[in-house]
Amino acid sequence: MNRWSWDDLPETVRRAVEAEAGPVIHMGEPEAGRNSMFAAFLETTHGPVFCKGVRLDDQQARAHRHEIRVNQRLREVTADAPCLLWTIETGGWLLAGYAFVPGQHANLSPGSTHIPAVIDLVSRLADNLTPSPVPDLTPLAKKYAKFAGWGWLAERNADLLDPWEKQHLDRLVQADRDIADALNGQSLVHGDVHELNLLVADGQANLVDWAWARTGPAWVDAALLTIRLIAAGYDPADAERLVVSTWGMRRPDTSAAAVSTFAAATYGMWRRLAVQHPSPHRTGPVEAARRWTKHRPS
Known part of the structure; x- marks a missing residue:
């Protein structure tokens, strides 16, 4: 997505932002993030603020509204996610x-010295966000049903399956059938845990960008972190x-079989999305994810 600069924004939008944040002195662009038309660190006369958003006619507007809704409740229950300060809807834009x-x-x-802080963060959030503080949130299982990969690959792109995938295809397809039960849970889960959404400073970690937050079991974000640790160089068992x-x-209702299904x-x-x-x-x-799946008991 092409990013707009501060000067590109309509004057009415810039005035509305400054009415909330204070006059802007300097703008810095974040290194990461692909789903916002505007995203910037704004240095203002009142202090720094992170501002992001999209035009109301952009397809990502729905995701931004979802994230705003989630963060409105997060600020009431945890200090481990960025506090939502204000929202603006004017001049054809939605900004937060x-x-x-x-x-x-x-x-x-x-x-890495960051890992203990990240582990503590994921553990603490699972505790603080069980049960979910956001009512009527879409279950994570619906996303997995929408993007179920193994049946899709077998039916449309079987030639892309490698020998190990072909040999274990029955098990893999069954995982897609079982994932709804595996993801049954009432916790608020971030659903997109990776390095770029984790900020670490002075031995403390923070989890940002809650646009994919859904409800599911309390272990989901730890499971996603496991995959990212493997991608960063850990052996699956060590991760x-x-x-x-x-x-x-460590909850007594966490099932090893459910974690294997999730893997x-x-x-x-992710295999399907990489093809599409x-x-x-x-x-x-x-x-x-492949290495972890092969490591997990079937």
């Missing part, structure tokens, strides 16, 4: 202002040992 969160994107590679102590993973279904969904929408950034996570 969030408290500035200092830090750098998490380094998840073996030996699992890092997350096994998180609040969601396989996530691998299939090829991009270099998908290669590492897909391979990590």
Whole structure:
């Protein structure tokens, strides 16, 4: 998505932002993020603020409204996500202002000093967000049903399946059938845990960009973190040992079979998306999900 600069925004929109945040002195663009037409760190006379949004006629407007709704409740229950300060809907734009969160994107590679803070964060959020503080939220299982990958690949792109996938196709397709039961849960889960959404500073981590938040079991974000740790260089068994102590993973109702189903279904969904929408950034996570799926008990 092409980014608009501060000066590109309509004057009425800029005036509305400054009415909330204070006169803008300087604008800095974030390194990451692909779903906002405008995203910037605004240095204002009242202090720094992170502002992002889209035109109301853009297809991403719905996702931004969803994120705003989620963050309105998050600010009441946790300090581990950016505090939503204000929203603006004017001049054909929807913009939200969030408290500035200092830090750098998490380094998840073996030996990184960021990892303890990230593990603590994921564990704490699972506890604080069970049950979900956001009412009537769409279950994560619906997303997995929409993008179920293994049946789609078998029917439309069987020639792309590798020998291991063909050999275990029955198990993989069954994971797509079982994922709805595996994802039954009432926790609020972020659903998109990766390095660029994790900011670390002074031994504390923060999880940003809640546009994909849904309801599901409390272990989901720890499971997603497991895949990212594998992608960063961990052996699957070592990655699992890092997350096994998180609040969601150690709950007595957390099923090893459900986690295995999730691993396989996530691998299939990401495999499908890599075929439909090829991009270099998908290669590492897909391979990590594959390695984790092969490691998990069937």
